[in-house]
Amino acid sequence: MRQTFVDTTTALLDEDPRTALVLADISADVFAPAIRRHPERAFNVGIREGLMVGVGGGLALTGLRPFLHSYAPFLLDRAYEQIKLDLGHQDAGAVLVSIGASYDAAAEGYTHQSPGDVALLDTLEGWTVHVPGHRDEVPPMLRAAARHDDRVYVRLSVQENARAHPDGGRLRVITQGGPDGGRPGGHARRGPLVVAVGPMLDPVLEATRGMDVTVAYTNTPRPWDTEGLRALAGSEVVVVEPYLAGTSARPVAEALGGVPHRALHLGVGHAEVRRYGNWRDHAREHGLDEAGLRRSIGAFLGYAD
Known part of the structure; x- marks a missing residue:
């Protein structure tokens, strides 16, 4: 980049x-x-x-x-x-x-x-x-x-996805989940939505493999795509960002005002990682590698690993 x-x-x-x-x-x-x-x-x-x-x-x-x-x-x-x-x-x-x-x-x-x-x-x-x-x-x-x-x-970042999505200025659906996330005993409603920002898309796609979720992508988190989020969001929304966890909590909450939902915001933790290593080591420490994301998203959505 x-x-x-x-x-x-x-x-x-x-x-x-x-x-x-x-x-x-x-x-x-x-x-x-x-x-x-x-x-x-x-x-x-x-x-x-x-x-x-x-x-x-x-x-x-x-x-x-x-x-x-x-x-x-x-x-x-x-x-x-x-x-x-x-x-x-x-x-x-x-x-x-x-x-x-x-x-x-x-x-x-x-x-x-x-x-x-x-x-x-x-x-x-x-x-x-x-x-x-x-x-x-x-x-x-x-x-x-x-x-x-x-x-x-x-x-810009060193980490990048395998392919470009130049139309990612607004929320772009990458994989489409079914109503209710495919979970037994559910009611007809939109399934869980996972939004990946920038270079987090590939780790999110790998982490949610086998989960019935909709994965959407954006490379322009500000201004937040309020219209797109309201159109896609079900009762569970996960946002995965490559910077401080919770950075987009406010715009997401504002966008979904009046819409009952649970939200999980994943990103870099507040605790400083004092060992040097490389970016992959830090991603793993912050739970932003594929395994860490799968644990967090799966636990939030009720999937057994």
């Missing part, structure tokens, strides 16, 4: 005189040719993430469309105040593109982990959040974001 972002943004800089790029040292080497070609619109401000956002906000106010990029904890956690003020308060638009996700850079320690990035943006208004599940979903997101002036966050 990272290379796809570099290739697409470099092409946008060449094609569109409105596109700008601001870096804070991360990925400066791969963007060096683009910076040399477009010194008036492409900048590396050094290890100054707050300045990166401030410069981006200033460029936006002049009519340019800035792309800002770094590891998620540097881009979101560290520069949160500037995002709040220099973009939100000024009503300026930018495209924030992160790498590292929740724990892709696990070997670098907790400084490079950001499971709470989307939750942070939820405290601010007007943000579209894209969480691509495959590298081929990234270019359409970036090109669409270049054509307007809203605030957009694109969360």
Whole structure:
């Protein structure tokens, strides 16, 4: 996904005189040719993430469309105040593109982990959040974001699904379950719904193999697809996200207001995993691997493993 972002943004800089790029040292080497070609619109401000956002906000106010990029904890956690003020308060638009996700850079320690990035943006208004599940979903997101002036966050990850679903902006049904989830003694109603966000789709599909559930996919959890959720949801809804567990609890509850349901929100736990390892080790620790998801979803829906 990272290379796809570099290739697409470099092409946008060449094609569109409105596109700008601001870096804070991360990925400066791969963007060096683009910076040399477009010194008036492409900048590396050094290890100054707050300045990166401030410069981006200033460029936006002049009519340019800035792309800002770094590891998620540097881009979101560290520069949160500037995002709040220099973009939100000024009503300026930018495209924030992160790498590292929740724990892709696990070997670098907790400084490079950001499971709470989307939750942070939820405290601010007007943000579209894209969480691509495959590298081929990234270019359409970036090109669409270049054509307007809203605030957009694109969360790239190392983990990805086996195939792309470029139409995943709204809830897209991947597997269709039967009424009542196929459980004996039930009444005619919609069966359980499991929503997978971005790269969680493949683990969810494997974890629910043999369960009579509907699995839906989205790569754009903000704004939440309220209409799609209400159309698909039965009395049991499971949301699996690759960031902090419960991040989407509020929009899901609001979307299903007045609809009796039980909800389970799975994601990265609040407890810090202090052993380094790699992203697969951390997924397993947080119960986001196939086995962990099967245990959690199966127990919630009453399936015996």
